[in-house]
Amino acid sequence: MASSTERRELGLSIIGLGTQYPPFSLPTSVLDALSKKFYPDSPAMQKVLSINRYTGIDQRSSIGTPDHPLVNGPTAPTITEINKIFMSDGVPLAVSAARQALAEARVEPTQITHMVSTTCTNSANPGYDHFVARDLGLSRSVEKVLLHGIGCSGGLAALRTAANLCLGHAMRGLPARILVVALEISTTLVRSELDSINADQETRIGIALFSDCAGALVLSNGLGTADEALAPPVYELLGWEHHTIPDTESDLGFDVDPLGWKVVLTPRVPTLTQGVLEPAYKALLDALPRPPPETYRTAADYDWAMHPGGATILTGAEKALRITPEHMRASYDTYINHGNSSSATIISVLNRLRSKEMDAMTPDSRGPRDHVVGCAFGPGISVEMCMLRRNLAASSSGLQTPPETESEPSEAGAPASENGDDQASELDEATGTNATGGNKPVIECSGGDTTGNGERLETAKQADAFISEALESVELD
């Protein structure tokens, strides 16, 4: 067994995680209805609506129903109106996710030393992180960093930035408890995107993929007062790798617009991201302070927390890394049940991965692996990768017996038990509650919600061929 020193090269641990989806789950039919209500039929609209039925996503989590006034006006809402909803309906989600992470970490809000946040769906000054910090009761001198301009890679970029800040505090002999928060409210852009599809006759598929979510985690550098009962690691952070792919600035983006942000996504993206996975994975291994155990010889020996940007991202990873959907089971599960919530998704995936339900779906029933590779892509195109070591002992080997096991937070009575993704997603949707309000009506899920995840993974794989073909045959934005 590795010694404590060997196990914690950088001394960085994620000691709490939280995910907060909004109360509504939109089936694919929502786009058909909105399109029919506000726009004439057209070839581009037909194509987008067809793709929408085969993304592999069952429902996208959203702060509102299709009847929300914001998306039912005579014109698309402006960036000002979108900002107001982000603050009124989004910030409480981030507060809730953060409270879950703090509770699991056993860290008081006043103990938080830094806050690293990210979003690509808001551009307010003061930033949304200010209001999350205020509502949580963080110290007025907490060092806040709000990352911008990095889209879907924001979750892992925030973790990497937090890791560097953690080490900076370690250098000064100071404890660091860094709250990482990612919040994206994307579904408010549906009318703007439908406008563009109608006016420009472009096959813009962002509205078929994007959803709303808040994710949070607490990163610790392990230093602290002797009497502090620090929670055991959920994941240790062993290292990271980050770079941009040259000459790809125009392939993936999120352009600011009077009506919010417009998705930029060219047909080259799946090929570009697939091509960079293997070299990035090798660079990650080189960047680790210590090589992984000998049992980890190929990519397939790890579990993978891949950002589910779309079905083609996941199937591309299967080809490039010779892994299976079961290696990325939490990515598929999150994608199918909630859609792509941009920067917040990867935190949701990491949270979901440690559930018993996911542990029952490993490749060849081999069981979960403790080494997990996290990966996400963002505009640039940038690739973010990190190596994590999951604390399996807490839930399975019995080496540690924390008061609440991370695979069963629903039994611990902490806030995580109310809203965490650790429970079956169906339960989230059935209760239809969140921190912001009471029992709002739950939108009917699309058909097939009784299908097991295994079958869903297969469906998603079949859908991929269609989407690949669609992407390859059109020039997007």
Add this chain to the structure above:
Amino acid sequence: MASSTERRELGLSIIGLGTQYPPFSLPTSVLDALSKKFYPDSPAMQKVLSINRYTGIDQRSSIGTPDHPLVNGPTAPTITEINKIFMSDGVPLAVSAARQALAEARVEPTQITHMVSTTCTNSANPGYDHFVARDLGLSRSVEKVLLHGIGCSGGLAALRTAANLCLGHAMRGLPARILVVALEISTTLVRSELDSINADQETRIGIALFSDCAGALVLSNGLGTADEALAPPVYELLGWEHHTIPDTESDLGFDVDPLGWKVVLTPRVPTLTQGVLEPAYKALLDALPRPPPETYRTAADYDWAMHPGGATILTGAEKALRITPEHMRASYDTYINHGNSSSATIISVLNRLRSKEMDAMTPDSRGPRDHVVGCAFGPGISVEMCMLRRNLAASSSGLQTPPETESEPSEAGAPASENGDDQASELDEATGTNATGGNKPVIECSGGDTTGNGERLETAKQADAFISEALESVELD
């Protein structure tokens, strides 16, 4: 004399600085002309135009002339159009400022390990920092951090974040050379603000204050290969202090809008910022790893690099800290000659402070002090403060003789000599050149450009009474 160990508690040094203003300097009369051309006369417009004549600013630096098509359309430009100009005309300024800083630091672009950038006048994905990094030829794996949501405090917040990252690398025994970049293009918002003044009859004074600028610096943690000829420090970073003032979120902001961003500035701001200076200064002293030398007993014993948010910010600092305009000579000089360029201004002030011209204007002709307090305010309201130790030896005591003295970069032939703020600002304006283009016409400066800075400081102080009165009598946004 302090030992090397004593002098460099954190081991963090700014080893290069660069400022790049755009080629045009707008006199106050520009607002009168634009107002007359596009808007009817009204009480609010009259009031703003009156305040505009007494801000104490002689001219505001701008990427365009008043004839620029962007501000001469039938309606105000959209955030999309503003984004395009930011990228086409702003990014080259940031590249130029960064090249100056790199040249002085004697650091190759490929040696840069991190890049910490900030802006509140852009919201693109990928962020503008991606394009600056690409144009500079930074490594594809440089760790980029783009700060958002912090407005005018962004320059010092970026320096603080860079400092933490520097220490993180020191913890791992790795050299850190962090490029800090601040870029703001504010003058493109003039029509949007004039729209609001006309429509809402609000006394919105942002357009009378804000200007365009790029600032850059290189921060080092001092680690490196033995054969690396590291530039001597320009400033050592000794410590910092940061906090937010409770219940002031609505007093200072920059709200995202289809036409860019709308300034939020209530009459409470000067009082709030003045009130927090003394406690923040005391907290800064407490946060230092080692107390300043005994010769530093009061605030007046330091030099001050105060963000010139407006005349009332500077005069408020005089009252709160019992300091004189001469303590903040570089702040006044930058304000008078260029206006308030938001986050980029503080880097310009720090650059200007080390010029011979500024050293000739110290309080009671006492000469420059090596300890310098930097200070800026931003939305939140947040206050950022840092303690710097200027390397006076390089330029005056002869203890060090670097190839290029930081007070005379114009003689060194480095890029800094072309565009640096170290030269008299008049020269910048007279040459009218920048990295983006050739000899664009220079807009005539307003009257009084032969007045010495001493007289200008006095004029600015007189104008303050008027502005204070104007601010106190109106309810702004």
